[in-house]
Amino acid sequence: MTLLPRLLTLFGALIVPFIALAAAAPDPVSPEIHPDGRATLRFLAPNAQAVALQGLNLKEPQPMTKGADGVWSITVGPLAPEIYSYTFSVDGATVTDPRNRQIKKWIRSESTLEIPGHPPILAAAQPVPHGVVHRHVVSSQTRQRENAFLVYTPPGFDPRANTTYPVVYLLHGFGDDETAWAEVGHANFIADNLIAQKKAIPAIIVMTNGHPVPIPVGVRFPEYSAQNLAAMQQELLTEVMPFVEQNYPTRRDAANRAIVGLSMGGGQSLNVGLTHLDTFGWVGGFSSAAPTEKLDETFAALLAGAKQGQPQLLWIGIGKSDFLLEQNKTFVGWLEARQIPHTWQLTDGGHEWPVWRRYLGEFLPLLFR
Template sequence: MTKLIMSALLCLALTGVKAQQLAAPLQKNIQSPQVEKNGAVTFRFQAPNAQKVLLIMDDAKPRLMTKDTGGVWSYSENFAPDVYRYTFSVDGTVLPDPNNPCIKPLFKRALGQSLAHVPGPASLSWELNDVPHGVLSQHFFKSKLIGDNRDMRVYTPPGYDPKRKEPYPVLYLFHGLTDETSAWVTAGRENIIMDNLIAQGKAKPMIIINTLGYGAPEMFDPATGQRSKEAYQKNEKLFVDALINEVIPMVEGLYNVGKTKKYRAVAGLSMGGGQSLDVGFNHADLFDYMGSFSPAVVLLDPDFNKAFPNLNESVNKQLKLAWIAIGKDDYLAPYDRKFIDWLKSKNINHQYKETEGVHSYQVWRRYLTEFVPLLFK
């Protein structure tokens, strides 16, 4: 019970987002999600006039909910300890859980994805433990290259010392398409993972930067947004330009971090995984380490020779680590396997693994846990 209460308090602290009052007037006794000690989870949604309500989760398998006489739809299933994204499809309209304050926001969208935490043993890297904790900060700035006001999230490790003689290393960690800068905290639990790894002596104390992954944010404007190949390529180019010319200089001005490549790493998931490949391989003069989790290489140029025009064996002497991983059942796996074959054809050093799982934070939290201890050796 203590873990369940702690989980609920943690969700409130991490998101700061109130549940949307989307359904009919809520019954006072509705609890959703209801998580039991044995991993049984019951999801509930009040919609007395709805004809069909589905529970949608990361595996994309619609789960049909059933309605009781009070108009409350419910679904129960046992889940392994983890954190799960979910929404409800109510007669075709996708909504988060109005009874759950734990939400992962979406970029330029009023609604987000709800999060259900099934607590597990303290050995799981994303479980909150009694260890020293780092600090989460948020900075706002005007991007002159992109032309908008945006934010940047920062994790500083426990005991961060702005006057320490040895500067801190930095991991620039990118989110996925439709996410925004808080995603690696709300759903990825990066700060908890880092606190635990540092306390266990498995990772060096480092700073993590979560910057907004959109060089062309107009792609998401209602009615006028465009998702063409050209739009994605513009998005990618301006994102990389802003990272190199605005974000990195700003970080190095605000924090006690190293200003050479041996102090820098880059990683990301999905769209951010593709961005980390772009930044890591095309700018190996700026970074020593690169990690790519379920990379959306499809958002780069489909001709890899154009996406990485200067990539050759010389990068093997510049990049200390190129680490790539994806779930076997991820819908992006076929594209990533082609990319891996292309890297092999060019004799580019890399580590590649496929694990169980789909396109979800269940794999990405584990990848972060495995990748971070490899950095800054």
Template structure:
């Protein structure tokens, strides 16, 4: 079962669109015996925004070599998670390793930060407390002014917008859309999985739709068809469609959970940092 709507003048080529429609095959997130795998590590970076050192998880692709420069995906978690939420529930390193082994993914670094930018940024307690919710907005400054500069000063990565992507799930999906579309000069690949109510209204996300038309490599909106937050993704899609902004709108089977988000990651990771040709698709 698969459902997908893509606006006219979609930036993706036909073969990439076909990939993006897939419900991931059985075993896509199960560890295999592979000749080469990526590496998961933890980094600590100084945050002037928060005033403390903060943690993030980094995945380096198989064969990472400092003589080369790599693009970077910033992958964000939900309101109840932290920098390890994707690792605990999403198996991203396994999904990536399996895709690399099949030749379906571009080499890249993946940064999984803590999107709750406050002194005590641990998950738990009342995640809906006003100060904890506000910290997800504060992360915009932490990301742009502290984390990205740290990554680009410590790792062998490309430093232009065409080689930066930002995606996230639920609360992190809202962050990814808010920050990515709010900083098209910084990110060329932007998307939200089951984005939460922190997502700005569409006219606030993209007050000048032409900017996204002209500059984004990929704009991805996806959600499970049984998700109670579907209206957030739908209203964004409707606005983009009205203003003829090329994007992928992927409505897939499922609710608000990692079964959906693992599938999203499987699909999106195959599209990132690949050259595409404009193609009208309906």
């Protein structure tokens, strides 16, 4: 026998058992979304002792049942139409669903699933004209490295036309990056749908990275928030905004600029927006890391500007079970004591994306009127 046939014979002897093993292994579908709004989750772990489902707005982890084929499964619901996140606990270790490509992929990665609604939820991709999400990577003087940001342009946008647009600066939370509002928040679909319904004025939405100071590894050092806020303000005002206004047809006055964010980004929005009323006429915070100290000193311009109707909108919302609730109540209490006009939304929910998607759907229609 020549060398080549021998090699082929050896290869076949080695590979055939692996092919047979792969063919015999279970191939679980997960998640499986049922027409009535229930969801079945499955996880292959034949040697695990205990597997549980975490998330999906369930208060406690739900034990899963092991089948004879080593696949653990559970069916939950029916669930209200929404985009949910979940993980599995496998013998105490938290893991994402390996059968699900939809991942919330930041400091704490989670799998996601969507329960469709009839009619669809506002954050769902619907058969309407869609805008475009552009990605820019630029050199940042503030951070001495690259900065990345996304820019949403609304349906019908044509850079060659004479049309100019208002701008919304939309900021993410501590555990996220510039892609969070598009990938998990579905901000582009929310804007598309509101524009199609003629509920929102077409606007450019800028989603920039909110960590000009690198995220600390391990325990966050006490000075991080203040240092990052100062750097974020500098980068936004002196680098990101000039880039956007040089490369997109924007309206360049406070009446046509809004700033809003969630959690850390909400704190950044309140701090930057309310101290630059000549730049931003519309300010919002969702579940914000709201300021609570030296408010009279920090927001002296707001105290004066409120008498002249600045900003045109100050919108603050938070869920009743959010861990930042008391912090927000303190800030809103100061606004009320100083008779500063504002909108205060206290709703059901916690520190979670379903709340923030809903808030964005309420905030955008209020702008630029």
